Amino acid sequence: MLAMNNTENTRGSLPHGRPLQTDFNDGRDYPRLGSFSFRRGTLTDNQEARWEEHWPHYGKVLADEVIDLPEWFGRDAETIVEIGSGTGTSTAAMAPLEADTNIIAVELYRPGLAKLLGAVVRDELTNIRMVRGDGVEVLQRMFQPNSLQGVRIFFPDPWPKARHNKRRIIQSGTLHLIAQRLKPGGILHIATDHADYAEWIDELVTVEPELEYLGWPEDQSDIPILTDRQITTKFEAKGLDKEHTIREYLWRKK
Numbered sequence: 001m002l003a004m005n006n007t008e009n010t011r012g013s014l015p016h017g018r019p020l021q022t023d024f025n026d027g028r029d030y031p032r033l034g035s036f037s038f039r040r041g042t043l044t045d046n047q048e049a050r051w052e053e054h055w056p057h058y059g060k061v062l063a064d065e066v067i068d069l070p071e072w073f074g075r076d077a078e079t080i081v082e083i084g085s086g087t088g089t090s091t092a093a094m095a096p097l098e099a100d101t102n103i104i105a106v107e108l109y110r111p112g113l114a115k116l117l118g119a120v121v122r123d124e125l126t127n128i129r130m131v132r133g134d135g136v137e138v139l140q141r142m143f144q145p146n147s148l149q150g151v152r153i154f155f156p157d158p159w160p161k162a163r164h165n166k167r168r169i170i171q172s173g174t175l176h177l178i179a180q181r182l183k184p185g186g187i188l189h190i191a192t193d194h195a196d197y198a199e200w201i202d203e204l205v206t207v208e209p210e211l212e213y214l215g216w217p218e219d220q221s222d223i224p225i226l227t228d229r230q231i232t233t234k235f236e237a238k239g240l241d242k243e244h245t246i247r248e249y250l251w252r253k254k
C-alpha cells in the first residue's frame with residue numbers, strides 16, 4: 001500500500017521516497033521511471049492559493065484507491081484519461097467540446113497541473129479532474145478493468161538516447177494495461193512528433209491482441225471520442241518549430 005494521508009492529497013505532494021512501481025512480472029515491457037519523476041517546480045503565489053482552494057475538489061494523488069467516478073464527477077458519464085497532460089493546453093481546449101465526457105488528466109509535474117487547474121477554475125470547466133502520479137501506476141491502481149472510453153497520450157517524453165529508451169511510456173506492458181482498462185470499443189489515441197519514437201511505436205502497433213490498430217483513418221466519424229486537439233500543444237509546437245512530422249495513432253479495444 002502507498003502511504004498517503006489527507007495532507008499529501010491536499011498539497012498534491014507525492015509520497016516520499018522512490019515512487020512505488022508495480023512488479024507486473026508478466027513477460028511484457030513496462031517503462032522504468034527515472035529520477036525525472038522527482039522534478040520539482042515552484043508555483044506562483046497565486047497558483048499556490050488557487051491550489052489550496054481548489055485541488056481538494058479537482059485533484060487526487062496516486063493512491064491504492066479505485067476512483068469512484070460517478071461520485072467524483074457527480075454524474076454517470078463516459079471517462080477519458082489523458083496521461084502526461086503537461087500544462088493542459090489541449091486538455092482545456094478539448095473539454096468544452098466533450099462536455100458530456102469525464103476527462104481525467106494524469107501528470108507528474110505539479111506546475112503543469114497548477115496551470116490546468118487555473119484554466120479549469122477560470123473557464124469553469126466542470127468535466128475535468130486531475131491525478132498527480134505516474135500514469136502507469138494510476139491506470140493500474142485507480143481504475144477498474146473495462147471502465148474507460150478513451151486513453152490519450154500526446155507527445156510523450158521521447159527519451160532519445162538508446163540507454164534511456166526503456167523509460168518510454170509506450171511499451172508492450174503499457175499497451176496491455178491500457179487495453180485492460182478500456183471498455184470494448186474504447187479508443188487509445190497517441191501522438192508524437194519524434195521520428196525515432198514513431199518508429200518505436202510502429203514496431204508495437206499490433207503487439208497487444210486486445211487492441212485493433214486503426215492507424216489514422218481519414219474518416220473518423222465512427223470514433224467515439226474527440227481526436228482533434230483543437231489547439232497546438234506546447235510540445236507539439238516545439239516539434240513543429242523543428243519541422244518534425246506529427247504522427248497520430250488510434251487503436252480500438254476489441
Ligand SMILES: C[S@@+](CC[C@H](N)C(=O)[O-])C[C@H]1O[C@@H](n2cnc3c(N)ncnc32)[C@H](O)[C@@H]1O
Pocket residue numbers: 083084085086087088106107108109112133134135136153154155156157158169233234235236
Ligand atoms: C513532452 S511532455 C508533453 C506534454 C503535453 N501532452 C503536450 O503535448 O504539451 C510529456 C509530459 O508527460 C509527463 N509524464 C512523463 N512521464 C509520465 C508518467 N509516467 N506519468 C504521467 N505523466 C508523465 C511529463 O511530466 C510531461 O509533462
